[in-house]
Amino acid sequence: MKQDKADKIIQKAELKAKKAAQQVEAAGKKAEAARKKQEALAQKKAAKAAAAATKKAAAKTKKAEAVAKKAQAAAQKAEEKKAKALAKAASKSSGPAKEGEGGEAEGKKKKGKKKLLLILIPVLAAAVGVGAFFFLKGGGEEEAEELEPIQIPLEYVLNEVHITALPVSGEEVLVYQEEVQPEPPAEPEKEEEKDKEQDASEENGEEGQAEEPAGTEEPAGTEEPAAETEEVPPKTLYRYEGLKNPAGLIAGYTAVMTCEDAGFSVVDETLLRIDPPEEFAAQGSVQLARNEPKGEDGTGGGVSSLLLSWEGTSCSVLLDTPEGRVHDPKPEASAPSAPRRGLSDLEAIHPSKLGLPGESMEAYEMIPQEGSVRIAGSICVRVNIYGEGNQFAGSYFLSTDGKLYKLDESVNKVVELEWE
Known part of the structure; x- marks a missing residue:
């Protein structure tokens, strides 16, 4: 029994070892496949980059060839124009020269040479300009880097x-x-001012003013140095x-x-x-x-x-x-508020402004009331005024913004009054 059990344990261990070996082998194959896949991807990427670089280089080469071809065509065209101009000038200068004496013929020859020179100068200038234009244009396109x-x-x-x-x-x-x-800073117009001063001095000199002697010239060291501009x-x-x-x-x-x-x-x-x-x-x-x-x-x-x-x-x-x-931003300047009015102003007002009889408020008694009311958005204090014999004369309101109101008891509404 013990031998059978030992054999089973051995067999089981062998199976586990075999299974482990298979797993190691599978892992190795998997790693090898991953490595090959990475190598393939790297090669593909490198090939793609090389193809892109080749394509870019071919495009630049084609562009350079086109520019060179264009410049060559311009130069050839300029040469053709030059040849036509020379032929035309030669045909004009080879006209009859035996109509007069020797002096007249010689004068006509000189005129023909002058005409030929006048024709050649603009033709050559145009040819050089055209060639330079195409050369610069082609060079600019070539040098411009993206x-x-x-x-x-x-x-x-x-x-x-x-x-x-x-x-x-x-x-x-x-x-x-x-x-x-x-952008470069604007330069001061000093040169124009100097030219104006020089013109003015020349005009004054023409009118007969004496020129300054050479010994009175200012030394060169007294000139102000040019201001250095910071980069x-x-x-x-x-x-x-x-x-x-x-x-x-x-x-x-x-x-x-x-x-x-x-x-x-x-x-x-x-x-x-x-x-x-x-x-x-x-x-x-x-x-x-x-x-x-x-x-x-x-x-x-x-x-x-x-x-x-x-x-x-x-x-x-x-x-x-x-x-x-x-x-x-700067705070906006607030509008000046109206002067604050109080009981002293009410005591100094003429009774007619309050709708009361008499020539002075000394005959009346003013009694401020507790609390406050709001009229037209402003807080107001109520003041009751009494006349002779403690007779009620009316109710008035002083607002914090300097306004004066009177209560119209017949309609239970307030009416604004004028101080002045």
Whole structure:
């Protein structure tokens, strides 16, 4: 019994070992197949890249051949024009020259030479111009290099400041980065002023004024040196192509960047804070900017600006550091409020203004009432006026904005009165 049990255990162990060996062999085959598949994919990818490069090189070669052919045709055409012009000039100059004496014939020959030179000069100039035009045009097409797309940026860097980039993803989206040269500053018109002064001095000299002696000329060292212009660094532009909804992308990006944490604001060209667009149309632009803090060493500061433009399926982001500061609009000057009136003004008023008899309010007693009422949006205090014998004369209201009202008890309504 024990022997049978031992045999079974041995058989079972052998089966497990056999099964394990089969699993190892299957895993090895699987790994080998995966390796071959990866090699095939790599070869396919390399072949595809090589085919694309060959195609691109062939296209450039074809383009260069077309440019060369065009230039050659232009040169040949210019030569034909030149030959025609020479033949025409020769036919004109070979006319009859024996009509007069020797002096007349010699004069006609000189005139013929002059005509020939006058004809040849514009013909040669035209030929050179045509050749140069086609050469430059062909050379420009050859030298113009297409921008290569870059990896989609996660951040923009502007003067060592890191700014969150547009949240874009997808293989169909292409991003290009290029530099935009700023416009040169306008030069002062000093040369025109100098020319005007020189013309004026020449006119004065013609009228008989004596010229200054040579010894009175100013030394060359007294001239003011020309002001040095600082070179403005180029701006960085990111172009995004192949977007599905650029207007929605810009709208969401604007909402995120104008949060308190990001610190940007929608501004106009003067860096004045304005309200964001209520609706982002299919085409438009918006500028975001914020003031940058200075570091402990005094560096930094300035303004970071993002000019976002979109149209169709593309958009662009122009990074800039404009001069100035992002600022709020000035508060509107409030209209001057009417002078506040009180009991003293009511005591000094003429009774006729209140619809009361008499020449002075000294004969009347004024008693302010507790509480307040609102008339025409303003808070008013009620004042009851009594005459001789404590007889009730009427109820009046003084408002906080300086107006005076009287209660018409017959209709239970108030009527505004004039102070003056």
